[in-house]
Amino acid sequence: xxxxxxxxxxxxxxxxQEVADKPEMVEFINHEIxxxxxxxxxxxxxxxxxxxxxxxxxxxxxxxxxxxxxTIKEMQSAVEVLANLSNxxxxxxxxxxxxxxxISKEYEKKTPYYSIA
Numbered sequence: 564x565x566x567x568x569x570x571x572x573x574x575x576x577x578x579x580q581e582v583a584d585k586p587e588m589v590e591f592i593n594h595e596i597x598x599x600x601x602x603x604x605x606x607x608x609x610x611x612x613x614x615x616x617x618x619x620x621x622x623x624x625x626x627x628x629x630x631x632x633x634t635i636k637e638m639q640s641a642v643e644v645l646a647n648l649s650n651x652x653x654x655x656x657x658x659x660x661x662x663x664x665x666i667s668k669e670y671e672k673k674t675p676y677y678s679i680a
Contacts, residue, residue: 572599618656621645623665623679632669632676 569577579592608616625642626633635653639645645653657677660666667680 572596575599615656615659618645618648619660622656622660626666626677626679630679632678634674634676638677 575592575596579589579596582588582592621642621644622638625638625645629641633641635650635657639648639653648656657666657668661668664680666677669676669678
């Protein structure tokens with residue numbers, strides 16, 4: 564059975580309990596916990612994530628406009644921005660949209676077709 568790995572914040576909290584009688588050490592540990600918490604919450608989306616969001620918007624706009632189920636190749640030939648993307652990248656973007664519940668995927672003779680959910 565796999566055990567849960569202890570995070571740095573949890574480890575510092577345990578250490579703080581052990582050295583509770585030494586205020587300067589507790590103060591230092593609390594500062595380190597603050598830094599770790601601050602670092603974890605200040606993540607901005609990366610350049611690629613921002614780019615992917617624009618691709619997803621293009622996909623949604625096209626699927627809404629066409630109003631029927633289409634393949635990846637049909638999307639790439641119809642939308643100039645998507646033409647240079649690989650099939651793997653398109654599949655990743657479409658899978659993310661499916662997970663968000665924005666589009667749906669159906670198979671017809673082993674070929675995936677995507678449409679607005």
